[in-house]
Amino acid sequence: DAKTTQPNSMESNEEEPVHLPCNHSTISGTDYIHWYRQLPSQGPEYVIHGLTSNVNNRMASLAIAEDRKSSTLILHRATLRDAAVYYCIPTGNQFYFGTGTSLTVIP
């Protein structure tokens, strides 16, 4: 299983961009990289996933390193509602969520 490393916590000012890093140096060539987030007192919420190319959707962008050993989730303008725990999950981890990064958004 691919091991992931994420910072325990990060802070961002409201309306500024946020870059959430994830290292997954042992990822296999066929593993997708998924990002989920969990808002307080709620179930996890799918954010985005990708394989090799950078991906964009209405919630965020996912930048994947060329060697695929790391990826970065980009929130273009953080809002208070984005305060959550963000999980990076390679497919091969069979849905192992780990401890994620707790994002605090400062008004």
Added chain:
Amino acid sequence: DSGVTQTPKHLITATGQRVTLRCSPRSGDLSVYWYQQSLDQGLQFLIQYYNGEERAKGNILERFSAQQFPDLHSELNLSSLELGDSALYFCASSQNLAGNEQFFGPGTRLTVL
């Protein structure tokens, strides 16, 4: 609203008892996943069903079992309950086997006294 429903929302029971948690997936989703989230262990994957068949197993105890019925709803049975089983239990569903986009329910909070 993810479209995944879980019942009950809260459950309080005693040690040694047995409970059943229920999950209805989003319309059209064939995969159902069960997760346990406790304060000290984070979110733990328990088991996955796809179209009625067990497809993947995680850290599920032998005292726990699950099944997915022909109408695709799923039940998680927890027996011989211990204090340490107190946790939030989430169900998620996805369209396919790979689970590339899982939709989570609101969870069932189980308290074992």
